[in-house]
Amino acid sequence: MVGLEPHLIEILKRPMRVLSVSFPVRMDDGSVQVFEGYRSQHNDAMGPGKGGIRFHPQVTMDEVKALSMWMTIKCQVVGLPYGGAKGGVVCDPRTLSAGELERVSRGFIEAIAQIIGPDKDIPAPDVYTNAKIMGWMMDAYSKLQGSFAPASITGKPLSLGGSRGRDEATARGCVLTVLEAMKKRGQSVQEITAAIQGFGNAGRTAAKLLSGVGVRVVAVSDSTGALYNPNGLDVDALANLKDHGSFRNYGHSEHMSNQALLELPVDVLIPAALENVITAENAGRIQASIIAEAANGPITPDADTILFESGIQVIPDVLANAGGVTVSYFEWIQNLTHSYWTKEQVDAKLADILVPSYHEVNKIAQEHRTTMRMGAYMMALSRVAEAMKARGWV
Incomplete structure (x- = not known):
């Protein structure tokens, strides 16, 4: 329906980069357990990767690859300067102590540190991860870099550079x-x-x-x-x-x-x-x-x-439900500029992005007599394709 050339479709069908890692974690009983994890970066034509990290016993590489593509679409539906990414660790956090959970969180970030960062790929919370875990991950990344790097992770506690208005x-x-x-x-x-x-x-x-x-x-x-x-x-x-x-x-x-x-x-x-x-x-x-x-x-x-x-x-x-990633974007901007906004400012900026996005998607859907979902996909993939052409990739 968008009329994309076959080679553009071939690029969009696959993530540009997928990293599979294994990392050891010392458990409370003194034993060492090896955990598996993944990070998929679908497309970075529009900017750094953006997407959550989930902790779940059923995480698979195929799952994070699919979710990273979904994040590319979601970011472009609301016009954020991001490509989609997604990560996951195969574990059941409900069976881990607080100390074990922290060591798994830090171990995963250390394993994927080479491909993430404020200008490369910015993780966030997802299934069974939260602000506390993001704080540990940001701290692990900062120690590897040798300096405080709040813009490396979003969804953090307010005390570590999190954004007001993120919870709702x-x-x-x-x-x-x-x-x-x-x-x-x-x-x-x-x-x-x-x-x-x-x-x-x-x-x-x-x-x-x-x-x-x-x-x-x-x-x-x-x-x-x-x-x-x-x-x-x-x-x-x-x-x-x-x-x-x-x-x-x-x-x-x-x-x-x-x-x-x-x-x-x-x-x-x-x-x-x-x-x-x-x-x-x-x-x-x-x-x-x-x-x-x-x-x-x-x-x-x-x-x-x-x-x-x-x-x-x-x-x-x-x-x-793109409000979450939109306020994650606001958090990233605040971290990069070291300038923090009130909740009222965050709410107003969120409306400035979501309201026009609704009308743009609705307009495309009506013009093509299709669903809003198809309209959203059409708009998002057209934006990514335009960026790939402008960069001279194709």
Whole structure:
């Protein structure tokens, strides 16, 4: 649909660089265990690599290669000066002590240090990694370089150069795109109803932000099930209950399954939990007019087609949850310039990027009469192809 030349497609089909490493770690009992890890750098035509590091027992090289391509697309959908990258260590962090986890984190960075850095590839948190782990990794890289290098890693604690607004960035970006979509439909926020599957960081924050601007959040869920009240739920009360046990004790609502939540008659549906929850089997029963993918990959390809043909607008994950990588970009800029922004500045700059990106993707999708996901891919890959040509690669 974009009309890319075959040789450009061949370049984009493969990561430019994949590193496989093995590194020893001293365990608490004195034994030495060898861990495997990977770092894939998909394409650096637009700038340094950017993407998370995950710790998971099922990490594979193929997985990080695919995710690095996804990051190239995500970065270019919102116009960041990055190519995509992704990394992972084969381990189960839930079985490691705090000391073992730190040694694994430092060992992996030491193993991949030659191909990362502020101007090469900037890692960030992903599955089962967090700000504390990023702090250890940044410290390990800094010691190898012989100087403090905060711009080498993003998603760090504030005390080590992390950015304000990072914790809620993914949800805030998702909500910004939802509100733009509703404006185009001529609906005021007070008329909008929303259901959110998942009450982790992204789902919970999205519920709070939507409720804060007047949207009626009528259903939320966690791993134990869903709550529904067509008149609206008290999001703050739910968050308080969740912090002290389970929001299943919340009254004034109907209990239902996570699956049933997806099929409620609402304006906006935000899947913010698992992959592949909307499939060809249930897509025909979805009643929302807009679906915003706060999670990665909640809609299968077959379901995507069914939703599009039903007139349901899907704001794809590469746009809807790009707030996280956007604020990681802001963190990198702040580290490089040693100039730090207020949360209000971060939020305003995030809107300056996400809102125009939504309209650009929507315009391409409408012009080509295709899904927003296809529009996002078309825009992203065209930008990378243009950069490769401008650099004289092809």
